[in-house]
Amino acid sequence: MxxxxxxxxxxxxxxxxxxxxxxxxxxxxxxxxxxxxPSERVSLALPNSTQLHLEANGLLLHKTTSSYKTYIRSMDQKTVYNLFEDGENMGSIKVTVREIDNGDFFIFTQLKNKSSKGCSATISYPISGNVRYDLIDFERQEIQHEHDNVSGIDPTTYPIGLLKVKENENLVTNMMISRNYVTKELIKKYENGDKSVVRELTSENKSLELNKGNKGLTVTLPLHSVGNDLSENWMLVSQEPLFKKEQALDEWISQSTKHYKETNKWYTAEGPYTKLPWSIEPETKLGYGRNLVRVQDRKALNYFETTQERYFYDLLLNSVANLFIFQEDKKGLWETEYTSTWLKKDYGINAPYIDTRHNEKIALFLKETGDMLDIKELKNSTIIYADFLVNQAKNGNIIEVPKGGYLVTDYYSPLQTKKTHVSLNHALGEMNFLLETYQQTKEESYLDVARNMRRGVENIGEKWLRENGDVWYQVNGDFTFEGTDYPLLTLEDLLKSQQSWEAVGEKRSEIFDRLIRSKAQYLVESKQEILRPVANSLINQGFGDIIEGYNNIPKF
Known part of the structure; x- marks a missing residue:
């Protein structure tokens, strides 16, 4: 038998x-x-003429497709291999090599296991020669995974580290190496054909093998799977130093640890995944998704601007590619791909839908990237979203303020059952965005909507303030207020708005100044961290007395 x-x-x-x-x-x-x-081990040619080796333990690999796609200053080569065991298709492995215009390249690997059985695979990167290596581990201190009232605990951490490989004191290879992320994809389908997509995190694994022999060094990253899941990792490869200044690397490691929830570390070929709120559908306490605020890598933009380090340039171009991959053939705006249960309950909105703040941040990110790197295709990225805001006002998707002015609502879906609320940070962000686009284009409709939004905020006035001195998060259509505001975001928006109005030749808003003073005093009294750029803006705009002698202001 x-x-x-x-x-x-x-x-x-x-x-x-x-x-x-x-x-x-x-x-x-x-x-x-x-x-x-089909074979048990396959090789894939990389841009630097190295062969990447792929092996699935006990399974046969069969190449099915290979394709190329060009983005702005980067190009993808995507190769898919099917996995077979005893004639049964067990799933696939997808390898995406994203080459940046400076010669560096990302390797994104995804194992998709369709079976209920666990399996594993490895990708191996050989470096030939009489080399020696040094791994700068990011795990310098333990992260305190604190509970958040909105999103719970985020157990993810940071990349494994930066690998430096030298031969005779000459740099051969620099590699940033990720951890392995194992997840289950959860999908909720709706009657009209729409769907909400999230990932449920199974594990984050610190798995790396460095094998040094007579012929050189082999870097091996495992892909673990427990069944019916996705297993992913990434690495960034360069023949130049990713960090020239040791201080910049040390600062990045420190910030990645301190602000681990706000720092991208789990990159995929389709964009980074980050922790989502509990209020999502399908429901899970360990839900992750492509949050559009984080698909546009603002941290990489800011750090590249201040340090000019190669690593942040690569992340910046990777982010540009991810944004257009996310958008696919939907021109103009970006739609959130997971459902918020409170938006669905209150307004009948499910995925996909338009989040105004997310689109504002993407448009500004693309324009600033275009200006910084002199990329012509990105320099006019703000106009499409500015036109959307003007049309929202024309179509009545606003909350009209009785004393004059209006506020554009935070979210939009053609299927919504009623208008949504307006959060103060959204309103200020949209107003600032319109003022900036007006300066760029001199289109009067942008300035007109911005003025109406300013009047709306001002005519609500000090009702924005809570008893503790903080500001309310949102105003509803019936002019009730609710929600806990972000620690710094709205304060940053208020400070920026005063500068934006002065830049177009108009006076500062007295109401805005009262909100700024109250919010800043609340932060000091409650001993919350005020980042250095925010502190500098407070000082420059005449609020330095509030933070004089305050110690909870980090150096960076």
Whole structure:
């Protein structure tokens, strides 16, 4: 009986190979065809002429597709291999190599296990020569994973670290190496064909093998799977130093640890995944998704501007590619791809929908990137979103303030059952965005909507203030207030708005100054951290007395 089962497995394996071979003929240069047979180990050519080796333990790999796509200053080569065991298709492995215009490249790897059985695979990157290496581990101190009232606990951390490989004191390779992320994809489908997509985190694994032999060093990253899941990792490879200044690297490691929830570390070929609130559908306490605020990598933009380090340049171009991958063929705006249960309950909105603040941040990010790197295609990125805000006002998707002015609502979906609320940070952000676009284009409709939004905020006045001195998060259509405001975001928006109005030749808002003073005093009294750029803005705009002698202001 046992022999019969063994022979059955052998026959199944032979049969699947015969079937696959019949569909896997690669044409060679002389017009002949070569059979592309499944194998236990395959190799993939990389931009620097190195061969990346891919192996699935106990499974056969069969290349199915390979494609190229060009983005702004980067290009993707995507290769997909199907996985087979005893003739059964177990899933696939996708390898995406994203080459940046400076010669550096990302390697994004995803194992998709369709079966209920666990499996594993490895990607190996060989570095030949008489080399020595140094791994700068990011795990210098333990992260305190504190509970957040909105999103719970985020157990993710940071990349494994930066690998420096040298031969005779000359740098051969610099590599930033990620951890391995294992998740289950959760999808909620709606009657109209829409869907909400989130990931449920199973584990984050610190898995890396560095094997040094006579021929050189082999860097191996495992892909673990427990069944019916996705397993992913990434690495960034360069033949130049990713960080020239040790201080910049030390600061980045420190900030990645301190602000681990706000720092991207789990990158994929389609964008970074970050912790989502508990109020999502499908429901899970460990939900992760492509949050549009984080798909646009503002931290990379800011750090590249101040340090000019190669690593942040690579992250910046990677973010630009991810934004257009996320958008696909939907031109103009970016739609959130997961449902917020409170938006669904209060306003009948499910994914996909337009979040005004997210689109504002993306438009500004793309424009600033275009200006900084002199990328013509990105310099006018603000106009599409500015036109959207003007149209929202024309179409009445606003809250009108009785004493004059109005506020554009925070969210929009053609399926919503009623208008949404307006949060103060959204209103200020949109107003600032319109003023900036007006300066760029001199289009009067942008200035007109911005003025109406200013009047709306001002005519609500000190009702924005809570008893403790903080500001309310949102105003509802019936002019009730609710919600705890962000620690710094709205304060930053208020400070920026005063500068924006002065830049177009108008006076500072007295109401805005009262809100700024009250909010800043609340932060000091409650002993909350005030970041250095915010502190500098407070000082420059005449509020330095509030933070004089205040110690909770970090250096960076």
């Amino acid at each position: 046992l022999k019969r089962k063994i022979w059955y497995k052998i026959l199944c394996s032979m049969l699947v190979i015969m079937i696959l071979n019949s569909f896997s003929l690669n044409r060679t240069g002389d017009g002949e065809y070569k059979i592309n047979e």
